[in-house]
Amino acid sequence: MDEKESRLVELVLGGQTEAFEPLVTPYRKLLLTLAYRLSRNIEEAKEISQETLLRAFRYLGSFDRRRSFKNWLLQIEMNVWRSLGERAADEGTLRELAAWNTHEDPEERLAGKEAREKLLTCLDGLSPREREVFLLRDIEGRSVKETAEVLRTSPISVRVHLSRARVKIRRLVKDRFPGLMEAQR
Amino acid sequence: MSCSRIRKWIPLYAGADLPARKARRLEMHLERCADCRTEVEEIKTALDGIRAFANGEVIDWPVAEWNGLMARVKSERPEHHQVSRLGAIPRKAWAYGFAIVLVLGVAALILRSILSPPASPLLSEIISHTPAQPSRSLTIDEAASVSYPQDIPFRVPREQGELDRAVLAAGPAPEKTTQDLMSMTLVSQETGLKVHWTLNKNFEWEEKK
Numbered sequence: 001m002d003e004k005e006s007r008l009v010e011l012v013l014g015g016q017t018e019a020f021e022p023l024v025t026p027y028r029k030l031l032l033t034l035a036y037r038l039s040r041n042i043e044e045a046k047e048i049s050q051e052t053l054l055r056a057f058r059y060l061g062s063f064d065r066r067r068s069f070k071n072w073l074l075q076i077e078m079n080v081w082r083s084l085g086e087r088a089a090d091e092g093t094l095r096e097l098a099a100w101n102t103h104e105d106p107e108e109r110l111a112g113k114e115a116r117e118k119l120l121t122c123l124d125g126l127s128p129r130e131r132e133v134f135l136l137r138d139i140e141g142r143s144v145k146e147t148a149e150v151l152r153t154s155p156i157s158v159r160v161h162l163s164r165a166r167v168k169i170r171r172l173v174k175d176r177f178p179g180l181m182e183a184q185r
Numbered sequence: 186m187s188c189s190r191i192r193k194w195i196p197l198y199a200g201a202d203l204p205a206r207k208a209r210r211l212e213m214h215l216e217r218c219a220d221c222r223t224e225v226e227e228i229k230t231a232l233d234g235i236r237a238f239a240n241g242e243v244i245d246w247p248v249a250e251w252n253g254l255m256a257r258v259k260s261e262r263p264e265h266h267q268v269s270r271l272g273a274i275p276r277k278a279w280a281y282g283f284a285i286v287l288v289l290g291v292a293a294l295i296l297r298s299i300l301s302p303p304a305s306p307l308l309s310e311i312i313s314h315t316p317a318q319p320s321r322s323l324t325i326d327e328a329a330s331v332s333y334p335q336d337i338p339f340r341v342p343r344e345q346g347e348l349d350r351a352v353l354a355a356g357p358a359p360e361k362t363t364q365d366l367m368s369m370t371l372v373s374q375e376t377g378l379k380v381h382w383t384l385n386k387n388f389e390w391e392e393k394k
C-alpha cells in the first residue's frame with residue numbers, strides 16, 4: 001500500500017475515525033460497481049459494499065500494510081458476497097433491469113444504462129465462480145495471482161475458470177452482439 | 186502441435202495470461218492455422234467489447250447515502266490489532282484442544298475395546314491374588330499370628346500389620362476406581378465458562394458441570 005494510505009490507516013487506528021473516509025473514497029465506486037456486477041441487484045449491491053466498508057473499518061487493525069489495500073477491500077467484498085450465499089443471484093436480470101429506472105431516483109448518478117444491460121446479459125451466462133474470476137481479472141485488471149489471493153484460491157483454479165469464462169464470453173458476444181464482432185474485425 | 190491442444194491455451198493467451206514459453210509455441214501454430222487465429226481474434230474482440238461496456242457502466246453512491254454510510258461506519262469502533270489477535274487465537278486453540286481431546290478419547294476407547302476383555306480379569310486377579318508386597322501385605326490373620334521376638338524394642342512390624350489392616354479393610358476397590366476415573370476441565374478464556382467432565386472407566390459421563 002502507498003504511504004498516504006498507510007498514514008490514513010495509522011490515523012484511524014489511532015482513533016481519528018474521520019480519516020477512514022479519505023482512505024476508502026477512492027474505492028467507493030469500484031466496490032459498489034463490482035458488487036452490482038456480482039449480484040446484479042442494486043439494493044443488494046449497496047448492502048454488500050456497505051458491509052464491506054463496515055468490516056474494513058472494524059478489522060483495519062488486522063490489515064497487513066505490506067499488502068495492497070485495494071486487494072484487501074476486494075477480498076472482504078468477495079467474502080461478503082459469498083456469505084450472502086448468492087441468494088438472489090439467479091432470480092433473473094430482466095426483472096431487476098425493469099425495476100431499475102434511473103428517472104425514479106435522480107440522486108443516483110448512473111451512467112450508460114445501455115452498456116450496463118449489455119454487460120449484464122453476458123455476465124448472466126457465467127457461473128458464479130466464472131463471474132468472480134472474470135470480473136476481477138478481465139474487468140478490474142487484477143493479475144491472475146492477485147485474483148487468486150482475493151478469492152483465496154489457487155492460480156490454477158483461477159486459470160481454469162478464466163478460460164471457461166472467456167470461451168463463454170466469446171460465444172455470448174458473438175451470438176447476442178454480432179455487430180460488435182464485425183465492427184472490430 | 187494439434188489444434189485441439191492449442192485451443193485449450195487460446196483463452197489464456199487472448200487475455201495475455203499464458204506463460205511465455207507456451208505462448209511462443211502457440212504463436213508458431215497460429216502462423217499456419219487460420220482457424221485458431223480466428224479463435225484468438227474473436228476472444229480478444231469479445232473481451233475488448235466487454236471492457237468497453239464496463240467502462241461505460243460505473244455506479245456511484247448517491248451522496249446522501251454515502252454520507253449516511255460513512256457516519257454509520259465512524260460510529261463503530263475499530264477492533265484493535267491485539268484485540269482481534271487475542272480473539273482469534275483462543276478460538277483456534279479451543280478448536281484444536283477439543284479436537285485433540287476427542288482424538289485421544291476415541292483412541293483410548295479403541296484401545297480399551299481391544300485390550301479390555303483379557304486385561305480386566307487379569308488385572309483384578311493380580312490385585313486379589315498377589316500378597317504383592319509381602320512386608321506390607323500380610324493378611325490380618327497372618328499379621329496377628331506372627332510372633333515377634335521380645336527383644337525388639339520397637340514394634341514396627343505390628344504397626345505395619347495394623348496399617349495393613351486399614352488398607353485391607355478398605356480393600357483394593359477404591360484404588361481401582363480412582364485409577365479408572367478421568368476428569369477434564371475446559372475453561373474458556375473469553376467467557377470464563379468452565380466445563381468439568383468426569384468419565385468412568387467405560388468413558389461414560391459420570392458428571393458434567
Ligand SMILES: [Zn+2]
Binds near residue numbers: 187218
Ligand atoms: Zn489450429
